[in-house]
Amino acid sequence: MTTLAQFRETWRRDRVFDFMLPTPEFERPVDTRHGPILYVEDVSVSFDGFKALNNLNLYIDDGELRCIIGPNGAGKTTMMDVITGKTRPDTGSVYFGQRIDLLKLSEHQIARGGIGRKFQKPTIFEALSVYENLELATAADKRVWYTLTRQLNGEQRDRINEVLIQIGLVDKRHSNAGELSHGQKQWLEIGMLLMQNPRVLLVDEPVAGMTGEEVEHTANLLTSLAGKHSVIVVEHDMAFVRSIARKVTVLHQGSVLAEGTMDQVQNDPRVIEVYLGE
């Protein structure tokens, strides 16, 4: 007799029935037995006839740190919008692990299901302390009055302390978030995302406007997250990309132009022509 477990084993990603789709908010871990945690396949997005993404194929391995570069308008933001459910593609498929079809989930479900996104502009609560910001981020229920009046359990407190160490803000735990430097605000927001234990973190231009020291701290932070999380960094700062990148994907006109180590893509004549030679 076929048990449900055996049946699951034989599922093909393209044959998942809606009613069997796990609710990603509650069912973990995501199935990454085949390697990738994200499958973006043949994805196209048009805006008024203009193809922002053009049969884009991108595979991100579980725990990898991937840098995405490319000229203005290459489709980097649109790609992140598609993965996080903000923009729906015209064609193609996007899977989280083997079985979770992200195109069937709302932006909220995707975020709660383990794909966190850090926008360029931090969205921290400036009037609250660093600790309180992290405390807010632990909650499934984002209603501030509820969150701040309830007691944290020991595990949640441990997690906040762990994240404070990770982001390097232990000494600032009682400072108001509004008093932090630009870089520290960015790290706090990364910390808030980490409180949700995301499997994938999308980070948009993390070092824009940072001092040299802050850039270095950010490089250390993002590289320390790889392994435990899959981290996708979109960044224009080439020195920064070089300092953290293992594998780089170059987007151009909505497709992958080149992929490889920083040395490989930097020496690729097509990449030099459309991007690095600018």
Ligand SMILES: Nc1ncnc2c1ncn2[C@@H]1O[C@H](COP(=O)(O)OP(=O)(O)OP(=O)(O)O)[C@@H](O)[C@H]1O
């Ligand atoms: N909502 C939209 N409506 C119309 N056109 C759009 C929309 N969003 C993006 N585009 C266009 O799609 C193309 C890709 O944009 P996208 O923002 O994804 O590029 P990008 O690689 O992130 O660029 P940048 O490095 O400048 O942020 C651009 O030509 C942009 O003008």
